[in-house]
Amino acid sequence: MNKTISVIGLGYIGLPAAAMFADKGVQVIGVDVNQHAVNIINQGKIHIVEPGLGEMVQKAVANGLLKAVTKPETADAFLIAVPTPFKGDHQPDLSYIEAVSKALAPVLKKGDTVILESTSPVGTTEQMVEWLAAARPDLKFPYENRDEEVDIYVAYCPERVLPGQVIRELVENDRIIGGITDECSNKAIEVYSIFVKGDLVKTNARTAEMSKLTENAFRDVNIAFANELSLIADRLNINVWELIALANRHPRVNILQPGCGVGGHCIAVDPWFIVDKSPDLANIVRTAREVNDNKPNWVIEQVKQAVEKVANFANKKTNEVNIVCYGLAFKPDIDDLRESPALAIAEKLMDLYPNQVKAVEPNYNSEANHSEKEIALLDYQDSLSKVDVAVLLVNHKEFVENKPHFGSNVVVVDTKGIW
Known part of the structure; x- marks a missing residue:
């Protein structure tokens, strides 16, 4: 049961997702390293321009369903929506995801679901599992082609929304759900089923990662x-x-x-x-x-x-x-x-x-x-x-x-x- 959901990265993708969960009555903890953004959100305001988002955030904060903090706190599911820029000669920069993994690991507990939404190179979700597992050797993490029981469920689900239409498209668009294992996909589907009306299509993590890259390269x-x-x-x-x-x-x-x-x-x-x-x-x-x-x-x-x-x-x-x-x-x-x-x-x-x-x-x-x-x-x-x-x-x-x-x-x- 996903009683509390944490959204890490409160930018153009993370904040609308956080507001959407809160709008469905779920307790949401938003996390961002930008103290100014955190302060703005906790005032019931927004620091970006997106039609309809301001009203949703104001309502969520007023109802006590959304709060913003600078460090991860305990939750049942975690959505990661941080930047993945490139560096040097167009090499992917995964430092934000690595930093989130290390900051998130201490608050994980058995049964939690971790979903990466950041657009990422193929293999990033598996790399994130390695970072998490290294920080929490006491927990069992999923690995592809292994059906053993795990403590933490990990999946990749790319966003595919149009700025200016984010509120509508978050609900209506189909979502690709790429779990490290099939059970991980099922756990992620439970999370998105809270507000997504589009189809939730299962695949594996690597294919889900490539699907997002393919859409944008096309x-x-x-x-x-x-x-x-x-x-x-x-x-x-x-x-x-x-x-x-x-x-x-x-x-x-x-x-x-x-x-x-x-x-x-x-x-x-x-x-x-x-x-x-x-x-x-x-x-x-x-x-x-x-x-x-x-x-x-x-x-x-x-x-x-x-x-x-x-x-x-x-x-x-x-x-x-x-x-x-x-x-x-x-x-x-x-x-x-x-x-x-x-x-x-x-x-x-x-x-x-x-x-x-x-x-x-x-x-x-x-x-x-x-x-x-x-x-x-x-x-x-x-x-x-x-x-x-x-x-x-x-x-x-x-x-x-x-x-x-x-x-x-x-x-x-x-x-x-x-x-």
């Missing part, structure tokens, strides 16, 4: 095709947006829309985990990553040309040209800056054009996001009278619904094809 490859098309179309003086619209009239063609790159902690990172495990085989996956990683450089070159153009026809020096970047988040209508190509472009432009670059980001949340450079933010409408080069990087609804009417003295670099 999307990355398709985005890379669109981004590469945009480069080719530009060289051939073809409107890529019209080109894609025409090609998509074929009943079996569905080309995605190009952009300024690929961001977020999933699609921009996860394919490298596949490459790391099988570098001699993952040729398409690697190439797609390289295409998407290089797209921001191409955008910057477009901005350089635009600056020169403005300087020439306006009779200005290049250091007098005002550049405004529209959008900093990694995708529309969210506040998440993780791995954002738009943010990277803005920061690079600040290096190239000191004191000339400003930004408009209607979803910016200073509590949740910190860039390496302080970017001056403008109000959308105010920016329109202060811009020489307008760089549209993210198709936020504000930019789509209220398209600006620039004069002939403004050069637009539109990476989304909406202006």
